[in-house]
Amino acid sequence: MLGSKVIRIRFLIVLAILFSAWFVVQGVKSTVATDQAELFSEKHESSDSEISTVNKITGLPAPGTYQLHKIFSVPEYSVLDTSGKSQPISKYTKGKITLLTFFYQRCSDVDGCPYAMGLFHKVKSKLESNNSSPDSIRFVHISFDPKRDTPMMMAGLEKRTLDPHHNKKGLEWNFLTTESIEKLMPLIDGFGQNVDVNMNPVTGDQSLNYSHVLKVFLIDDEGYVREIYSTSYLSADMLLNDIQTLALEKSK
Amino acid sequence: MKLKASVSAIRKISQVAVLGVAIGILGVPAVYADEASCSPFTPLVKGQEDFVYVWTLGVKGLGDESDKLVTVDVNPKSKTYGKVIAKLSVGGRGEAHHMGFTDDRKYMWAGALDSNKIFIFDVATNPAKPKLVKTIANFVEKAGLVGPHTFYATPGKMIIGALSNPKDHGGQTGMAVYTNAGEYVSTTMMPTTGGGDGFGYDVAINPNKNAMLTTAFTGWNNYMMDLGKLIKDPEAMKEFGNTTVMWDYKSMKPMKIFKTPGAALEARWSFKPGDNWAVTTTALTSQVYVYKEDAKGEWQQHMVGTIGDPAKIPLPVDIALNADGNSMWINTFMDGTTRLWDMSDPLKAKEIYTKKIGNQVNMVSPSFDGKRVYYTTSLVSNWDMKDKANDQFLKAYNWDGKDLKLAFEIDFTKEKLGRAHHMKFQVRDLKTLQPLQASMEQNNKLASK
Numbered sequence: 001m002l003g004s005k006v007i008r009i010r011f012l013i014v015l016a017i018l019f020s021a022w023f024v025v026q027g028v029k030s031t032v033a034t035d036q037a038e039l040f041s042e043k044h045e046s047s048d049s050e051i052s053t054v055n056k057i058t059g060l061p062a063p064g065t066y067q068l069h070k071i072f073s074v075p076e077y078s079v080l081d082t083s084g085k086s087q088p089i090s091k092y093t094k095g096k097i098t099l100l101t102f103f104y105q106r107c108s109d110v111d112g113c114p115y116a117m118g119l120f121h122k123v124k125s126k127l128e129s130n131n132s133s134p135d136s137i138r139f140v141h142i143s144f145d146p147k148r149d150t151p152m153m154m155a156g157l158e159k160r161t162l163d164p165h166h167n168k169k170g171l172e173w174n175f176l177t178t179e180s181i182e183k184l185m186p187l188i189d190g191f192g193q194n195v196d197v198n199m200n201p202v203t204g205d206q207s208l209n210y211s212h213v214l215k216v217f218l219i220d221d222e223g224y225v226r227e228i229y230s231t232s233y234l235s236a237d238m239l240l241n242d243i244q245t246l247a248l249e250k251s252k
Numbered sequence: 253m254k255l256k257a258s259v260s261a262i263r264k265i266s267q268v269a270v271l272g273v274a275i276g277i278l279g280v281p282a283v284y285a286d287e288a289s290c291s292p293f294t295p296l297v298k299g300q301e302d303f304v305y306v307w308t309l310g311v312k313g314l315g316d317e318s319d320k321l322v323t324v325d326v327n328p329k330s331k332t333y334g335k336v337i338a339k340l341s342v343g344g345r346g347e348a349h350h351m352g353f354t355d356d357r358k359y360m361w362a363g364a365l366d367s368n369k370i371f372i373f374d375v376a377t378n379p380a381k382p383k384l385v386k387t388i389a390n391f392v393e394k395a396g397l398v399g400p401h402t403f404y405a406t407p408g409k410m411i412i413g414a415l416s417n418p419k420d421h422g423g424q425t426g427m428a429v430y431t432n433a434g435e436y437v438s439t440t441m442m443p444t445t446g447g448g449d450g451f452g453y454d455v456a457i458n459p460n461k462n463a464m465l466t467t468a469f470t471g472w473n474n475y476m477m478d479l480g481k482l483i484k485d486p487e488a489m490k491e492f493g494n495t496t497v498m499w500d501y502k503s504m505k506p507m508k509i510f511k512t513p514g515a516a517l518e519a520r521w522s523f524k525p526g527d528n529w530a531v532t533t534t535a536l537t538s539q540v541y542v543y544k545e546d547a548k549g550e551w552q553q554h555m556v557g558t559i560g561d562p563a564k565i566p567l568p569v570d571i572a573l574n575a576d577g578n579s580m581w582i583n584t585f586m587d588g589t590t591r592l593w594d595m596s597d598p599l600k601a602k603e604i605y606t607k608k609i610g611n612q613v614n615m616v617s618p619s620f621d622g623k624r625v626y627y628t629t630s631l632v633s634n635w636d637m638k639d640k641a642n643d644q645f646l647k648a649y650n651w652d653g654k655d656l657k658l659a660f661e662i663d664f665t666k667e668k669l670g671r672a673h674h675m676k677f678q679v680r681d682l683k684t685l686q687p688l689q690a691s692m693e694q695n696n697k698l699a700s701k
Contacts, residue, residue: 051446052500052507056549059462066503069429069437071408192408192432194295194356213295215407228407230355232292233459238502 058237063244068226074219075190078183079142079176082155089187090223092174096138097246098219099123099239102193104145105153112214115231117141119216122236123243124171134171136221137243143177146184151177191217192228218242221250287620287677288523288575291405292459293355295685298620301677302327303337303379306646307362308670309633310345315668319348319364321373321382322669324646324662326626327680334648334660336667338381342371347476347633350674352403354410354432357685359385360676361410363400365632366476368392370400370412372434379678386434392418394436395428398472404455408432413455416471423471423491424450427504440504442466443497447509451493456519457501458528463551464501465530465543467516468493479635496532498543498551510553513537518570522598524577529598533559533568533582540582542598556601559591560584569631570615574622579604581616585631588613588643590656607656610643612636617675618651625649625656629664630671644671 054061074093078086093100099120107113120139127134141157143149154175162173178184194213216234218227227242287296304326310318323338342348346367353360358376363369370388377383391400391412399415412428426441444450451468458464469475470492474482482488496512496519499505514537521530530543540557559582560566566584573580578596582603583589590613592605609627617626627647630636637643644664649656664672679685 052503052505054462054500054507061462061500061503061505066500066505067438069409071431071437072433192356225408228355230293230407233407241502 058235058241060237060241063241064248066245068218068242068245068249070220070224070226071228072225074223074225075187077187077190079178079187080151080154082151082158082175084151086179087176089176092138092140092176093219094223095221096136096172097221097243098138098140098217099243100140100142100191100217100219101215102144102188102191103141104143105149105157106145112231116214116216116234119234119236119239120173123239124173126236126240127171127243136247137171139171139173141173141175142187143175144184144188146178146180149177153177191215191225218246220246288573288618289518289520290353291355292457292521292523293407294353294405295357296620297677297679297684298686299679299684300327301619301624302330302680303678304617304626304646304648305351305360305375305382305676305678306628306664306672307348307351307674307676308664308672309348309630310341311633311665311670312345314665314670316341317345318343319345320670321362321371322664322672323380323382325380326624326648326677328659334662336662336669339669340373340382340384342369342384342387345633348673349632350401350403351676352410353405353676355405355407356432357678357682359432361403361412362674363403363412365399365401365415365472368398368400375678376682379680379682388430388434391428395426395439397426397428397439399425399475400428401453402455404457406457409437411455413452413466415452415469415475416473421472423452423469423474423493425452425471427452427455427466442468443506443509446506447495447511448497448506449493449495451495453493453515453517454519454532456521456530458521458530459501461528461545462501463507463528463530464499464504465519465521465532466497466499467519467532468495468512469515469517469535475632476634492536496541496543496553508551510541510543512541512553514539516541517568520571520573520580522573522577522595523575527577531571531573531580531595531598533571535567535569538562538566538568540593540601542601544598554599556599557593557603559603560587560589569613572616572618574618575620576622579622581618581625583609583613583616583627585612585614590616590625590627605655609647610645611641612643615673615675617677619677623651624659625651626675628672628675630673633671636671644669646672646675 077089079089081087101116103113154177158175214231216229217225220226304324306322308320308322318341320341325332325337346364346369349365351362360373360375362371368391372386373382374385375382397414398418400412401415402413404411410430414425417424428439429437442450442452453467453469456465492515494513496510496516497506498508500507514534516532516534519532532541538559539555542554542556546552559568567586568582569585570583580593580595582591588610589608591603594602594604615628629643646662648659650659
């Protein structure tokens with residue numbers, strides 16, 4: 001018992017010495033418990049390019065001041081256009097800066113397909129109002145639901161979306177589908193898009209679990225995915241910023 | 253004879269404790285593991301988790317002696333509840349440390365701080381039995397960094413926060429970005445100007461605010477050094493981080509550098525919808541720091557509390573915010589205690605509950621609903637307590653809102669597994685995973701501008 005107490009006292013002394021030693025070594029004052037917020041304002045005001053100055057409203061850096069790295073090259077698959085003709089997906093992912101997302105017409109998740117559709121319209125509207133050159137930008141929607149979203153259905157959607165009265169500047173917006181779930185699955189796997197196939201044990205019919213995570217892919221004109229957005233990371237300002245960043249990269 | 257043996261045992265424990273204190277003074281790597289500590293880009297287990305993966309350090313003379321991924325069945329309805337159902341050795345001991353899921357939660361990356369190897373496990377094909385599908389063995393050559401520590405998923409990519417560098421193996425370090433396919437993309441060094449000290453540790457992102465918080469620990473020279481030797485080396489003791497950095501995540505450039513004395517470790521953002529604050533704790537000074545924007549939209553750091561009695565060096569290690577953002581578990585290694593803090597007003601944080609978990613405790617992982625809490629023990633192999641004080645376990649508790657009640661315990665030494673370190677949850681059916689929607693309201697507002 002006595003030995004234990006002695007050891008405890010020694011232990012506390014060693015603790016105190018070591019703790020003090022660390023503070024001496026670090027030159028830290030005992031007032032560390034005060035608010036330590038410390039802005040190196042000189043650097044903010046300097047031209048030090050390593051320090052970011054984000055837009056106060058959007059919280060984003062200025063276009064062209066950052067890099068969008070190549071994440072992966074869009075895999076080569078076939079899709080069906082609105083006339084039902086098989087086309088290589090590269091037709092829709094190369095030659096222009098492309099925003100691509102997967103969707104299905106019956107989707108009613110407010111945080112899913114309708115949200116993305118609304119966002120694309122906002123981006124389109126801003127591109128047009130900013131006098132940008134929308135002919136160098138393309139939007140692509142690919143259906144998760146080849147059974148219901150047939151080429152004919154996609155053609156109708158495209159017509160409604162690209163009403164000539166509202167598409168005077170000619171932004172290309174493609175609505176694509178696939179022949180079957182078997183053709184679709186490798187495509188969405190290639191993009192890393194989560195969606196699941198369910199099989200009816202009685203009929204053997206396949207259907208998709210549409211509880212997918214919304215993703216939008218920004219693709220450069222060489223067919224490389226340069227950014228991926230999800231529900232927690234998706235806004236019109238961000239898309240516009242990144243589109244402009246890719247455009248500036250090309251113009252250098 | 254018995255008395256003599258007893259005194260001798262106490263003396264040994266005391267020596268271990270002193271070493272443990274030294275660990276505290278030098279700083280300790282801890283880990284994050286719970287759902288609310290996952291990247292916001294990763295779908296979450298919001299219901300009952302089926303498995304806990306434990307990234308386990310091999311121990312010489314114990315079992316196969318190798319680092320391994322241990323899978324434990326944690327679904328109470330299962331016949332193998334509370335049992336180890338799979339072990340996957342990766343061959344050799346490389347100082348297994350932290351893990352992180354890819355943004356689709358189909359793969360889990362796990363790092364080793366000494367060998368610098370990164371192991372990628374398939375945890376989707378058969379979540380009950382993960383499979384090693386790729387080993388990245390050239391991290392140092394590709395990224396120019398040493399000590400792959402934090403694995404933080406972003407869409408299609410993985411940010412790897414490192415602890416050290418290959419030039420001098422000190423604390424100057426950075427973050428590497430890889431694609432989900434395991435291809436190296438880029439390296440960003442921690443800032444060394446404008447108040448930055450170049451140290452790194454944890455990474456946490458708030459997509460709503462395009463903000464990323466990083467913390468700072470120490471380099472390979474220290475975390476791999478024998479502890480007794482380290483505490484006698486005053487030069488080595490200078491080599492600990494004293495800053496935190498708020499980054500512009502998009503550009504990977506610092507927005508603001510804070511003085512945060514005492515090696516800030518885990519970085520967490522509140523997942524509560526509408527919340528936009530982060531928190532960390534300092535290992536050496538036992539402080540809780542909260543990061544929040546002021547009325548002008550500028551990030552500020554606030555010291556909001558002191559953990560335990562700093563004179564007793566409680567040594568805060570892992571922290572875990574509950575998903576509602578109202579409370580936070582803080583483990584203190586030296587006294588093996590877990591502490592629950594009320595964070596409902598993050599600027600007025602306060603401790604409301606404590607419980608001793610073991611002789612030493614490092615990691616804490618609450619379920620998304622906060623009803624189950626898991627604990628493991630190991631820090632790094634050279635710094636864990638010695639002999640009988642060297643508890644190595646996974647303990648599962650049920651939290652009823654008032655008290656933690658032990659559900660099961662696995663002794664990792666008796667099971668010949670090794671040192672129990674980082675934990676991650678997984679479900680049998682990945683279709684039940686749910687995305688974090690905490691930010692939609694914010695994003696909709698942003699998008700509508």
